[in-house]
Amino acid sequence: MSPLAATFRRDFALMWGAGGGAMAPLGFFLGAATLVPLAMGPEHALLVAAGPPLVWIAAALAVLATLERLFQADLEDGSLDQFLLSPAPLEMIVLTKGAALWCAIGLPIALAGAPVAIALQAPLELVPAIVMSLGLGMAGFIGVGLVGAAVTAGVKRGGVLISLIVLPFFAPPIIFGSAVAGGAGFGPAFLILAGCGLAYSALGPIAAAAALRLQVE
Amino acid sequence: MLSVFANPARFMQLSGWAAPLFAVLALVLFAVGVPWALIYSPADYQQGETVRIMYVHVPAAWWSLAIYGFMGVASFVGVVWRHALADVAARAAAPIGATFAGLCLITGSLWGAPTWGTWWEWDGRLTSMLVLFIIYLGYIALWNAVEDEEKAARLAAILCLVGLINLPIVHFSVVWWSTLHQPASVFRPGGSAIDPAMMGPLFAMAFAYMALFGALLLTNMRAAINRRRVEAARMRGANAA
Amino acid sequence: MITGGWHFVVAAYAVTLGGLAVLAVTVALRARGWAKRARELDAKRSAEQ
Numbered sequence: 207m208s209p210l211a212a213t214f215r216r217d218f219a220l221m222w223g224a225g226g227g228a229m230a231p232l233g234f235f236l237g238a239a240t241l242v243p244l245a246m247g248p249e250h251a252l253l254v255a256a257g258p259p260l261v262w263i264a265a266a267l268a269v270l271a272t273l274e275r276l277f278q279a280d281l282e283d284g285s286l287d288q289f290l291l292s293p294a295p296l297e298m299i300v301l302t303k304g305a306a307l308w309c310a311i312g313l314p315i316a317l318a319g320a321p322v323a324i325a326l327q328a329p330l331e332l333v334p335a336i337v338m339s340l341g342l343g344m345a346g347f348i349g350v351g352l353v354g355a356a357v358t359a360g361v362k363r364g365g366v367l368i369s370l371i372v373l374p375f376f377a378p379p380i381i382f383g384s385a386v387a388g389g390a391g392f393g394p395a396f397l398i399l400a401g402c403g404l405a406y407s408a409l410g411p412i413a414a415a416a417a418l419r420l421q422v423e
Numbered sequence: 424m425l426s427v428f429a430n431p432a433r434f435m436q437l438s439g440w441a442a443p444l445f446a447v448l449a450l451v452l453f454a455v456g457v458p459w460a461l462i463y464s465p466a467d468y469q470q471g472e473t474v475r476i477m478y479v480h481v482p483a484a485w486w487s488l489a490i491y492g493f494m495g496v497a498s499f500v501g502v503v504w505r506h507a508l509a510d511v512a513a514r515a516a517a518p519i520g521a522t523f524a525g526l527c528l529i530t531g532s533l534w535g536a537p538t539w540g541t542w543w544e545w546d547g548r549l550t551s552m553l554v555l556f557i558i559y560l561g562y563i564a565l566w567n568a569v570e571d572e573e574k575a576a577r578l579a580a581i582l583c584l585v586g587l588i589n590l591p592i593v594h595f596s597v598v599w600w601s602t603l604h605q606p607a608s609v610f611r612p613g614g615s616a617i618d619p620a621m622m623g624p625l626f627a628m629a630f631a632y633m634a635l636f637g638a639l640l641l642t643n644m645r646a647a648i649n650r651r652r653v654e655a656a657r658m659r660g661a662n663a664a
Numbered sequence: 665m666i667t668g669g670w671h672f673v674v675a676a677y678a679v680t681l682g683g684l685a686v687l688a689v690t691v692a693l694r695a696r697g698w699a700k701r702a703r704e705l706d707a708k709r710s711a712e713q
Contacts, residue, residue: 353581357579358565361568361569367561367564367568370557370561370564371561371565373557373561374555374557374561374589375586377554377597378589378593378596381597381599381600398596402592409585413581413584413585417578420574420581421574453681461673461677469666470666471666471668471669472666472668472670472673473669473673475673475676475677476672476673476676479680480676519687526679526683529676529679529683530676530679530680533672533675533676533679534676536672638688639687642691642692642695643694643695645699646695646699647698649695649699649701649702650698652705653701653702653705
């Protein structure tokens with residue numbers, strides 16, 4: 207098995223296996239989305255006007271909650287040294303880890319975005335665009351999240367620090383994703399979001415790999 | 424050019440007189456700029472006296488952005504050439520840039536109250552400034568969180584460069600977003616052409632901020648170099664004992 | 665045209681100049697403290713030699 211396929215299988219299995227598995231971020235996403243109408247009041251008109259974009263807040267928080275241990279565990283148990291010895295370039299390994307995270311967390315949350323958006327009063331015809339934009343946005347969040355997780359891998363209890371570092375970078379996907387969910391559908395906002403998501407997930411691993419090389423020095 | 428500054432002893436010698444020089448320059452420029460801006464400049468035909476807030480708000484915005492750019496350049500030099508003083512410079516600039524960004528936000532709010540009729544408007548430029556302020560906080564927090572200083576410098580440099588790439592994207596998206604959500608009739612301070620009589624105090628204040636940045640940057644760098652020497656000596660003492 | 669508003673102007677200048685002054689004083693005090701300790705170190709070294 208190639209090193210990349212092995213990394214993917216290992217990470218995917220770890221995420222499904224440990225600490226409540228991938229169900230935990232999914233549950234977190236649903237829980238955060240449930241708090242939205244509780245904060246806004248159950249009034250129908252208010253939710254129709256402002257509810258659907260708030261899917262994005264729940265999704266962003268769910269990603270943040272998974273980032274802290276992403277590279278910390280690899281640094282502690284020596285997996286990171288193995289990655290560096292591997293014939294595959296570190297950038298590709300990091301990209302693979304990101305892909306595994308997307309499959310374990312990003313995809314389920316994007317799919318769960320459909321019922322959540324409907325519950326937040328999104329019109330049915332918008333739901334396909336919301337689900338697809340969530341999938342792309344999660345790729346962007348994870349791409350930036352890799353950088354945040356990599357630069358803080360050596361910091362004990364770095365969870366809040368990661369959030370502080372990563373949140374400003376979440377602004378563009380949130381802006382365009384919310385526009386999609388707010389009624390723009392498959393318009394220019396969707397295309398810009400797709401560009402953002404792909405750019406972040408392409409550039410994130412390069413910066414993250416550079417940071418990880420320093421962590422093992 | 425760079426190698427002139429590579430030697431810390433040489434830097435200490437140069438900055439020993441350059442920092443006070445910048446400080447005096449800053450004091451003089453503020454002493455000229457503040458009365459010019461407050462008293463000897465015209466009121467705006469639309470905004471009245473409140474336009475005077477521009478002279479403290481706009482230079483803060485310019486320099487907080489420029490300082491982040493400076494940190495980006497210093498980080499790049501630090502990463503590529505492993506230039507020790509460049510790391511020191513990037514770290515020393517961050518609290519100054521963050522303060523400028525914070526002051527820009529506060530004065531923007533004080534300007535918005537009379538002109539927009541609200542203390543905070545999610546205007547494109549103010550929102551980007553808020554994002555920049557948070558990026559500064561994250562950068563400073565990362566520096567403080569990583570114990571090994573050498574490693575902290577490299578990691579912070581990576582974060583700074585990633586942020587530098589991201590900043591135009593954030594700015595573009597925030598501006599796109601605010602024009603989408605905001606009625607076009609909202610009054611925008613500084614959006615229209617500036618009266619030539621306002622250029623004088625504006626540039627005086629801008630240069631005052633720049634001189635202050637120069638003085639504080641050099642002073643912060645000197646403090647960091649002295650601190651490293653003292654800590655290195657303490658480490659050696661602890662190892663010898 | 666907006667009339668008055670001087671108190672906003674005064675508040676903005678007070679916050680700016682006050683904030684910059686606090687920053688400058690903090691930076692200067694910190695630098696002085698480390699410079700003092702570095703001088704003590706140099707003095708100790710030259711005494712040892």
